[in-house]
Amino acid sequence: MDTNQILSFIRNIFNEPTSFIPLHAPKFIGNERQYVLDTIDSTFVSSVGAYVSKFEEMMKDITGAKFAIATVNGTTALHLALVLAGVEHGDEVITQPLTFVATANAIVHAGGIPVFLDVDRDTMGLSPKALSAFLEEFATVNEDGKCINRSTGRRIACCVPMHTFGFPARIDELVAICDQYSIPLVEDAAESLGSYYKGRHTGTFGSLGTFSFNGNKTVTCGGGGAVITDDETIAARAKHISTTAKIPHAWEFMHDEIGYNYRMPNLNAALACAQLEQLDVFIKNKKELADLYHKFFEQSSILSVKPIENANANYWLNTIVFQDHELQQAFLRESNDRKVMTRPIWKLMSSLPMFATCQTDKLEHAKWLEERVINLPSSVRINN
Numbered sequence: 523m524d525t526n527q528i529l530s531f532i533r534n535i536f537n538e539p540t541s542f543i544p545l546h547a548p549k550f551i552g553n554e555r556q557y558v559l560d561t562i563d564s565t566f567v568s569s570v571g572a573y574v575s576k577f578e579e580m581m582k583d584i585t586g587a588k589f590a591i592a593t594v595n596g597t598t599a600l601h602l603a604l605v606l607a608g609v610e611h612g613d614e615v616i617t618q619p620l621t622f623v624a625t626a627n628a629i630v631h632a633g634g635i636p637v638f639l640d641v642d643r644d645t646m647g648l649s650p651k652a653l654s655a656f657l658e659e660f661a662t663v664n665e666d667g668k669c670i671n672r673s674t675g676r677r678i679a680c681c682v683p684m685h686t687f688g689f690p691a692r693i694d695e696l697v698a699i700c701d702q703y704s705i706p707l708v709e710d711a712a713e714s715l716g717s718y719y720k721g722r723h724t725g726t727f728g729s730l731g732t733f734s735f736n737g738n739k740t741v742t743c744g745g746g747g748a749v750i751t752d753d754e755t756i757a758a759r760a761k762h763i764s765t766t767a768k769i770p771h772a773w774e775f776m777h778d779e780i781g782y783n784y785r786m787p788n789l790n791a792a793l794a795c796a797q798l799e800q801l802d803v804f805i806k807n808k809k810e811l812a813d814l815y816h817k818f819f820e821q822s823s824i825l826s827v828k829p830i831e832n833a834n835a836n837y838w839l840n841t842i843v844f845q846d847h848e849l850q851q852a853f854l855r856e857s858n859d860r861k862v863m864t865r866p867i868w869k870l871m872s873s874l875p876m877f878a879t880c881q882t883d884k885l886e887h888a889k890w891l892e893e894r895v896i897n898l899p900s901s902v903r904i905n906n
Contacts, residue, residue, distance in 0.1 A: 523819075528857075532898065532899055536903060542862075543861065543862045543899045545738070545839070545863040545897060546739075546899070548737060548742045549800075549804070549902045549904055550797075551904055552796050552797070554793055557573065557792035557795055557796045558789065560792065561573060561791075562789070564788075567788055568787050569787055571787075571791065571792075573795050574592050574786055574788050576791070577798070578591065578748070580795060585726055587752060588751070588754070589752070589756075589757030590749070590750045591749045591760040591764060592746070593747040593748060593764060593784045593785065595735075595736065595747045596732060596733060596735070596736060598784040599733065599734070599747030601784075602760060602764055603760075604632035604634065604680060606751075606756050606759060607680050607729060607730060608679060608680070610679065612676060613635070614634065614671055614678045614881075615636055615679060615682055616678060616681040616682070617629065617636055617681070618640075618647065618683060618684055619639075619640075619870040619882065619885055620867060620888045620891060621868065622684075622868055625712075625871075630876075634679065635676065637656075639653055639656050639882070639883050640883050640884065640885050644827075645691045645692060645829075645833075646689060646841075646867070647683055647685055647693075649887065650692050650695035653696060653700075657702075661678060663704055667704050668704070669704050669705050671881075681696065681705050683710065684711075685714035685717060685724045687839040687841050687897065688740070688836040688837060689835045690834075690835065692830070693724065693727040694719070694720060694727060706728070708728050709724060709732065711724040711731045712733055712739075712747075713739070714835075716804075716805045716836035717833070717834060717835050717836045719832060719833045726750065730756065731749070732749050732750075733750070735747060735790075735794055740902075742797060743786075743791065743793040743794035746790050746794050747786070763782055765781065765784075766782070767779045768781070805837075807902045808836065809837055810903075811900065812826075815840050819842060825843040826842050827840075839898075839900045840897065840898045841897055842898060843891070844896065846893070847893035850866065850893060850895070850896055854866060854896065864898055864899070865897045866892075867891055867892055867896075870885065
């Protein structure tokens with residue numbers, strides 16, 4: 523199968539014979555305009571407004587979490603979750619090197635130091651085997667119940683797996699391993715709204731989960747995020763510190779701790795609510811697209827990634843794996859030259875200059891995937 527065949531197929535399924543095909547474009551085909559205009563008419567366009575509360579209720583209903591807290595974007599959601607999980611300056615946070623840079627950035631924002639461990643090839647998410655091997659070699663739980671990295675002397679304060687491109691990681695195994703070492707787990711579910719593992723929505727396995735509603739996500743509000751949890755105390759503190767830690771009062775300005783101005787504006791929440799109303803339709807359409815890709819590639823040497831057993835992916839991005847790096851790079855050049863937007867998986871976080879000194883394992887699977895993975899156009903194919 524050559525590049526011409528693949529690009530012709532993509533142009534055919536998107537019914538775009540010559541025009542530019544984006545990687546993932548938003549679709550505004552429901553109540554978006556009505557809700558946004560309603561917000562403008564109300565004059566409540568900032569972080570106080572009915573749509574913010576409605577958005578949080580909808581996120582609880584969709585994920586099954588007991589509490590949801592709206593934030594201004596996915597990075598702030600993850601930063602907030604790490605603070606709530608107890609990460610402090612100088613603590614270590616285990617995560618995967620194969621992720622968007624926001625994951626590692628949020629760890630540093632919280633004062634943490636990332637530790638990058640290998641992923642599974644089939645999920646592209648943090649590997650339970652790699653996590654278990656690392657903790658067996660380096661970790662010990664002291665008398666205070668804190669997990670300490672023997673090689674650095676620092677506390678391992680949290681673990682942050684990410685559900686890559688909406689494909690669920692083996693999250694139950696990761697949680698079980700972390701529990702053995704008294705390590706809180708925060709799920710980076712930024713890309714996996716509408717994805718399930720063993721009947722549970724991603725983001726609900728750890729003590730907290732976070733989501734993104736950036737412009738390229740399955741559901742978008744331009745910029746937005748959410749933290750979910752089942753812990754009432756954590757949820758209350760999340761709401762408090764995300765709104766500058768202001769003590770409620772009719773007119774006084776009193777703040778009782780360092781807070782963050784992380785609340786989602788009502789204007790964005792209005793757009794998010796209209797988009798969430800269409801989540802099931804969007805995901806059904808995206809799974810139909812994924813089926814077309816799977817069928818097209820099934821007789822080729824190119825692997826079309828599918829979720830593991832007991833997992834249902836939202837197929838935020840459709841992912842293929844080439845046989846080697848040379849083929850990956852050749853396809854990226856040709857497809858983008860011909861106005862079909864494709865993208866590689868991210869550069870490993872451990873290879874970026876600001877994270878070059880962070881502890882890692884051998885990262886064998888992560889390096890293998892970095893050299894082979896490509897994302898194909900994955901927009902919802904419904905006319906505006």
